[in-house]
Amino acid sequence: MIEVRHLTKHYGDKKAVNDISFTVHDGEILGFLGPNGAGKSTTMNMLTGYISSTSGQAIINGVDILEDPIAAKRNIGYLPEIPPLYLDMTVKAYLNFVYDLKKCRLPRRSHLKDVLTLCKVKDVEERLIRNLSKGYKQRVGLAQALIGNPPVLILDEPTVGLDPKQMVEIRTLIKRLGKNHTVILSSHILSEIQAVCDRVIIINKGVVAADDTATNLSDQVTTDHRVVARIEGEKAAVLQAIRTIPGIKYVRADMEREPGIWEFEMEAQPGQDIRRDINRIARENDWNILLLKTMEMTLEDIFLKITMGEQVEMNKKGGAQ
Amino acid sequence: MGAIYRREIGAFFTSSIAYTFLTVFFNVAGFFFTMNNLSAGATDLMGIFSMMFVASVIMIPILTMRLFSEEKKQRTEQGLLTAPVSLTGIVLGKYFAALTVYIIAASVVFFYGIIMSLFGTVAWMTLFSNFIAMVLVGAAFIAVGLFVSSLTENQVGAAVGGIVCLLVLLLSDLAAPRIQVEWIQKLLVDLSFYARYYEFTCGIFNLSSVLFFISTAVLFNFFTVRVFEKRRWS
Numbered sequence: 001m002i003e004v005r006h007l008t009k010h011y012g013d014k015k016a017v018n019d020i021s022f023t024v025h026d027g028e029i030l031g032f033l034g035p036n037g038a039g040k041s042t043t044m045n046m047l048t049g050y051i052s053s054t055s056g057q058a059i060i061n062g063v064d065i066l067e068d069p070i071a072a073k074r075n076i077g078y079l080p081e082i083p084p085l086y087l088d089m090t091v092k093a094y095l096n097f098v099y100d101l102k103k104c105r106l107p108r109r110s111h112l113k114d115v116l117t118l119c120k121v122k123d124v125e126e127r128l129i130r131n132l133s134k135g136y137k138q139r140v141g142l143a144q145a146l147i148g149n150p151p152v153l154i155l156d157e158p159t160v161g162l163d164p165k166q167m168v169e170i171r172t173l174i175k176r177l178g179k180n181h182t183v184i185l186s187s188h189i190l191s192e193i194q195a196v197c198d199r200v201i202i203i204n205k206g207v208v209a210a211d212d213t214a215t216n217l218s219d220q221v222t223t224d225h226r227v228v229a230r231i232e233g234e235k236a237a238v239l240q241a242i243r244t245i246p247g248i249k250y251v252r253a254d255m256e257r258e259p260g261i262w263e264f265e266m267e268a269q270p271g272q273d274i275r276r277d278i279n280r281i282a283r284e285n286d287w288n289i290l291l292l293k294t295m296e297m298t299l300e301d302i303f304l305k306i307t308m309g310e311q312v313e314m315n316k317k318g319g320a321q
Numbered sequence: 322m323g324a325i326y327r328r329e330i331g332a333f334f335t336s337s338i339a340y341t342f343l344t345v346f347f348n349v350a351g352f353f354f355t356m357n358n359l360s361a362g363a364t365d366l367m368g369i370f371s372m373m374f375v376a377s378v379i380m381i382p383i384l385t386m387r388l389f390s391e392e393k394k395q396r397t398e399q400g401l402l403t404a405p406v407s408l409t410g411i412v413l414g415k416y417f418a419a420l421t422v423y424i425i426a427a428s429v430v431f432f433y434g435i436i437m438s439l440f441g442t443v444a445w446m447t448l449f450s451n452f453i454a455m456v457l458v459g460a461a462f463i464a465v466g467l468f469v470s471s472l473t474e475n476q477v478g479a480a481v482g483g484i485v486c487l488l489v490l491l492l493s494d495l496a497a498p499r500i501q502v503e504w505i506q507k508l509l510v511d512l513s514f515y516a517r518y519y520e521f522t523c524g525i526f527n528l529s530s531v532l533f534f535i536s537t538a539v540l541f542n543f544f545t546v547r548v549f550e551k552r553r554w555s
Contacts, residue, residue: 045399048403049402049403050399050402050403050553051553052553052554070405070406070407071405073403073404073405074405076403078399078400078403080396080399080400080403082396082399084395084396084397084398084399084400084401085395085397086328086332086395086397087395088332088335088336089328089331089332089335093331097324097327097328098400098404100323100324100327101324101325101400101401101404101406102404102405103405103406144400
């Protein structure tokens, strides 16, 4: 379990992280989302004891990282943004070094073999890290974090530099690890967070901008009142007709998707379902509807919305649905 | 500490550093051995020891330059600093690794002793105390070099910085007679590495000098720990 209470980090006058609080329970995977320089890595560095906090506490499995750093660090497996790899060592020698460094007590050979297999780096174990591709280096970095089987895993952008297939593999691996580990991972890739994480924290300018489950986050801003329709009919007439629907806020012709067929994007009042109205005007004018769907907001939209400064009221009840 | 020590020893011998260091060290020592002993036909190894002191000033920073600067540059220090080891453990692991390589280099004097014993009588006790002196000076110099290495991420900068620091320690002794202010003069003489080392080469085993070198080593290792401590807290 990780408890973060009012964690703050100042660099001179600059507040890199400002009063962040959250809790990650055992067996939970938490995603950290935020633009560059939002304070994701700084927060992770404070959690792992690489840098100290200006104020506030980070408690890892009941141990304060600043009060008893060695005991707290024993519980953490950390993959920093740039994996801490010694380029002049072979993968096997490096992982052996990490095993010694962490004063690991698990049976050496079988544990190393497990980690090598788990991260799929068994086939390169005798190679110098210098000669590995970025994807392999990243996986060796992950292997390094897993040595000693620490209950808490902190992974800073674990899938950077991997090809799509490896990405899926690593995500599956993290998801599997999440069953009996506490995991925090940061990422730029929103679909990744959506696929892997139970909970998402969006950090912007050093403060928590949102903290909820991934589904809740997208649910609360998913709306039936925003609709995309592909209608076979004359553009100006369609626009005109849609504007007559009561409560419509805006409508625009988005793109000519098929020859002579435009896609229209429209928004009505929150809570108002206008799909039937669209059907009605199409019937009246004898147009064909080729596509009709509500615009779902993805994490991408939420992310952009929040980081652009538009606060989404997360706890607002009965918004859509 | 043990893990870091073993890794550093490994890194010294998988990179070219240990080989370069040992080659240069053996060559320089061999040169003076040939000049002072073999050609001159003398068994007194004192000449080698006083020359190796000067040579160490230039060579030790090369041994220590990459120890911390490389970690910083490759971002591997993040792995060390987030591992369940103390800062002191990290610093001492690296320190003793460099010291080990240095001791391997310095041990060559026993080989010279053996060669000389074939031709005459060798003062083994003096040779041994000289070896101890060389190790002690090395221990102090390595701590200084390690400290400089922790300040920068540039290896060359660490080497040059280390050489400059050691030269200052070496040359302050020469400057002392020219300084009129009495207390500064006294301070420089008291802090002189060379004067203390010279005693050893003359066969005097002075316990206060032993303590002096050990204290310097402890002090600079402490400074290195403080460098990391400070970076973490700033």
